[in-house]
Amino acid sequence: MAKSKADPTYQKTQDHSEYVEVWEDFVSIKDLVISFIICSIMTLGAYLLAPNDPPKPLFFGLSGALIGFIICSVIIKPKRNLIETEEGK
Amino acid sequence: MDVNLLIQMLIAAILGTAIYTIIGIVPGTDETAVIAPITLAIVLAGVEPIVVLTFYMAAVIAHKLTDSVPVAVAGIPGGVMATPMVEHALVLKKYGQSETSIKKMMSGSVIGTLVSVPVSLLLASVLVPFAERINEYANPILFAGAVLLALLSTNRWLSLIIIIPFALLIQGLRHLYWDLGIVPENKNVFISFFLGITIGPVIVTLLDLLSKEKRKQLIRHHHKEIILKKSAKEKGFPNPFKILTKKEVGMSSIASLFGTITFMFSAVGVTTLVGELFSKQEKEPVKRSSLAISCMEALANATYIAGSLIPLIALGFPLSSVALGPANPLFNAPPVFTLDHNLHHILSFTDFLWAIFIGVGISLFFTYVIIVKHANEICAFVFKWIPHEAILGLFVALVFLLAFMDAGWLNIAGVLLIGIVSGTLSRYGVNFGVQFMVLYSAPWLVSVLAG
Numbered sequence: 001m002a003k004s005k006a007d008p009t010y011q012k013t014q015d016h017s018e019y020v021e022v023w024e025d026f027v028s029i030k031d032l033v034i035s036f037i038i039c040s041i042m043t044l045g046a047y048l049l050a051p052n053d054p055p056k057p058l059f060f061g062l063s064g065a066l067i068g069f070i071i072c073s074v075i076i077k078p079k080r081n082l083i084e085t086e087e088g089k
Numbered sequence: 090m091d092v093n094l095l096i097q098m099l100i101a102a103i104l105g106t107a108i109y110t111i112i113g114i115v116p117g118t119d120e121t122a123v124i125a126p127i128t129l130a131i132v133l134a135g136v137e138p139i140v141v142l143t144f145y146m147a148a149v150i151a152h153k154l155t156d157s158v159p160v161a162v163a164g165i166p167g168g169v170m171a172t173p174m175v176e177h178a179l180v181l182k183k184y185g186q187s188e189t190s191i192k193k194m195m196s197g198s199v200i201g202t203l204v205s206v207p208v209s210l211l212l213a214s215v216l217v218p219f220a221e222r223i224n225e226y227a228n229p230i231l232f233a234g235a236v237l238l239a240l241l242s243t244n245r246w247l248s249l250i251i252i253i254p255f256a257l258l259i260q261g262l263r264h265l266y267w268d269l270g271i272v273p274e275n276k277n278v279f280i281s282f283f284l285g286i287t288i289g290p291v292i293v294t295l296l297d298l299l300s301k302e303k304r305k306q307l308i309r310h311h312h313k314e315i316i317l318k319k320s321a322k323e324k325g326f327p328n329p330f331k332i333l334t335k336k337e338v339g340m341s342s343i344a345s346l347f348g349t350i351t352f353m354f355s356a357v358g359v360t361t362l363v364g365e366l367f368s369k370q371e372k373e374p375v376k377r378s379s380l381a382i383s384c385m386e387a388l389a390n391a392t393y394i395a396g397s398l399i400p401l402i403a404l405g406f407p408l409s410s411v412a413l414g415p416a417n418p419l420f421n422a423p424p425v426f427t428l429d430h431n432l433h434h435i436l437s438f439t440d441f442l443w444a445i446f447i448g449v450g451i452s453l454f455f456t457y458v459i460i461v462k463h464a465n466e467i468c469a470f471v472f473k474w475i476p477h478e479a480i481l482g483l484f485v486a487l488v489f490l491l492a493f494m495d496a497g498w499l500n501i502a503g504v505l506l507i508g509i510v511s512g513t514l515s516r517y518g519v520n521f522g523v524q525f526m527v528l529y530s531a532p533w534l535v536s537v538l539a540g
Contacts, residue, residue, distance in 0.1 A: 020307040022294050025115075025477040029298060035482030043486040044493065058134050061490045065483055072479035080472050081312040 113155030146448030244518030
């Protein structure tokens with residue numbers, strides 16, 4: 001059964017924002033740019049700030065990337081509409 | 090086996106499984122683009138080779154298994170490898186059998202693994218005596234591979250035409266870096282060029298956004314609709330041999346055997362070809378689709394395992410499309426691994442067995458048990474909470490980082506250039522395999538041509 005429209009998690013399919021399709025999923029250009037900036041700064045920043053003692057810079061860089069990814073996951077909402085239905089409908 | 094090392098391997102296997110269970114479900118993730126950079130980073134971080142292999146095996150199995158989950162529950166492929174299955178999953182969905190899809194797929198991959206691991210080990214030991222001879226001719230063989238893959242490409246003439254120009258681009262950048270003194274003369278920039286090729290298609294799509302005309306075509310005014318079917322809960326431990334019919338077990342095993350033997354070729358190609366061929370035997374649509382799904386999943390798994398393991402164990406250079414793709418960092422990740430010093434040279438046969446046993450075992454067990462029981466919850470979690478922007482951001486940042494580490498700031502532009510060329514080529518139908526083979530044989534090819 002489709003979720004009712006009164007359900008707060010149900011979003012109208014048509015809205016005013018614009019999304020683009022990249023890698024078979026939808027993204028908003030603004031969020032994508034934000035994500036690139038956050039992830040790149042976290043990754044390269046952590047790499048450059050790390051003590052110069054290999055492989056520490058790489059570990060710092062990777063952790064930076066992971067933290068950037070988590071920040072983005074929190075602040076950016078996925079552009080997918082999830083409709084849960086019963087089997088066989 | 091050292092207890093400390095064993096613990097590291099277990100952790101690596103669990104991490105690989107967890108990370109790639111999530112990434113596998115995210116729609117459209119290409120296995121090379123998502124598995125290679127992280128494996129590469131782990132290799133460069135100086136993790137023990139046997140632990141790296143354990144991680145890689147767990148990652149590949151988990152990604153392979155989970156990328157077909159969204160196919161069954163939502164009809165969208167989680168990765169490139171899952172694309173051939175969509176049609177059949179939709180048939181099962183239409184008849185209200187999504188749950189069957191998942192179970193058949195998972196059981197198929199268990200069979201694929203059980204068949205291909207021993208057969209790969211056997212094939213590898215058969216090839217070992219010839220390895221030295223084959224290795225002497227590694228460069229011409231890789232070049233011949235590029236030509237062969239070019240002939241099998243969607244756009245075969247363009248693929249043939251670009252072999253030499255693409256080799257020139259790669260060698261041109263390398264010589265420039267040497268001339269400028271930003272890379273020492275004895276170092277071949279490889280990793281970042283490889284990554285440039287893998288993310289090429291994404292770079293080209295992103296650049297499309299900069300052109301007004303193209304942007305108009307790509308713009309959507311709604312969210313991506315994903316319809317998720319709720320299915321009944323599985324009780325007790327699911328037994329793959331009970332889930333599949335005798336015929337499905339038999340056919341999947343034969344398909345896996347076939348996938349293992351044809352380890353050199355593109356996994357997607359073989360999967361589509363053989364899967365369709367085998368399922369033609371069954372006329373009734375539901376039976377046919379469930380046979381196709383179990384065979385394809387078994388086959389895909391088998392091709393992946395064989396394509397990674399046989400070249401690793403027997404040859405030490407990447408002579409298969411899987412080895413050139415996701416498994417690439419296990420063969421060549423300078424300065425840690427080079428073609429003369431990689432997992433093939435470092436690990437003993439027993440080491441390989443341990444890594445396979447732990448990596449494959451843990452990954453298969455967890456993904457199988459968890460997914461058969463909780464496919465819906467996992468998909469819903471990923472779809473609801475993991476934005477696509479974050480995934481793209483993560484991989485672009487990783488590529489930046491590795492490009493910078495390889496040859497400094499200038500190389501970020503170099504990688505961008507390779508990405509644009511390679512992404513445009515793959516859009517015109519030149520497959521990744523051709524480009525990777527050229528990347529490997531470029532130094533040899535250019536020196537031969539220059540005389």
